[in-house]
Each structure stands twice: as structure tokens, then as C-alpha cells.
Amino acid sequence: MKSEPDVFSIDDLASQPDQTTHWEGVRNYQARNFMRDDMKVGDGVLFYHSNANPLAVAGTARVCSEPYPDPSQFDPGSDYFDEKATEENPRWQLVDVQLVRKFDKPVLRDDIKNEPELEDMMLVKKGSRLSIQPVTVAEWEKIHEMAGIDPE
Helix, strand or coil, X not given: CEECCCCCXXXXXXXXXXXXXXXXXXXXXXXXXXXXXHCCCCCEEEEEECCCCCCEEEEEEEEXXXXXXXXXXXXXXXXCCCCCCCCCCCCCEECEEEEEEEEEEEEEHHHHHCCHHHCCCHHHCCCCCCCCCCCCHHHHHHHHHHHCCCCC
């Protein structure tokens, strides 16, 4: 999961009650589908700081809810309002996530790009800008190794 740290950082997640938040505002159908169809309670999440200096995996979180309709799609005062969404036919879903760990040593995107074992990771593919992306078990383990910690 990607987030711009000036919008919502891993430190912001750490400051939330129970270190948990709902991951609102996903407005790309492919990213929504990854979250809605593939994320399950208990799944690990790499928390990536995008549009930042440095670009890096800042830590991990865990999915702690089943997908449910993103309430911001119904709120005309929200930046994420969607006039075509209705309570009967919601267009956008979200999951709740809970902080697991902030990395003492964030894993820099440049280091990920230069790691042969991660050359197929969606994060480093040219043109890949989705805020929600799948990660393989091998990628998960390698990122943890690069962070200097054991994978959860």
C-alpha cells in the first residue's frame, strides 16, 4: 500500500487509536480490485512512502477487516466523493489496516530496483503507479531481509 507521507505516513498510522485506520480514497479500479478481491484479514502489508524523499518501504501493517464500502464515496464534503456511487451500489471498497512495525531502516526504492531478486516486483515496473499492489512471499521476505528484520 502506497501513501504520500504528507497525506498519511506510517507515523500517522502509529498515532491512530489502536494504530489502526481504514484505507480510504482508493479510486482506481485495478487497485480497488486488488484490495477487495485479494486482501484477506491477517495479510501483511508493506507500507510504502510515495512522492517522498526518499521513496521507501517504511514498515509493515496487517489487514484487519474484510473489505467494505468506503464511506467517503458518499460524502459530498470529501475529496473522495463519487457522485455515481450509491449506498445500494457502492463503487469503492476499503479495508482496515493496523501497524505491525515501522522499519528502523526504511528500504529505499533505489535499493529495491537494484536488487535482482526484486526485478519483477510490481513496485519497480515502469509505469506502475497503483496505490495497492500485490507482493509475493519471496518479495515480502526479501524486503524484510533488506530492512534487517525477520518477516512476521
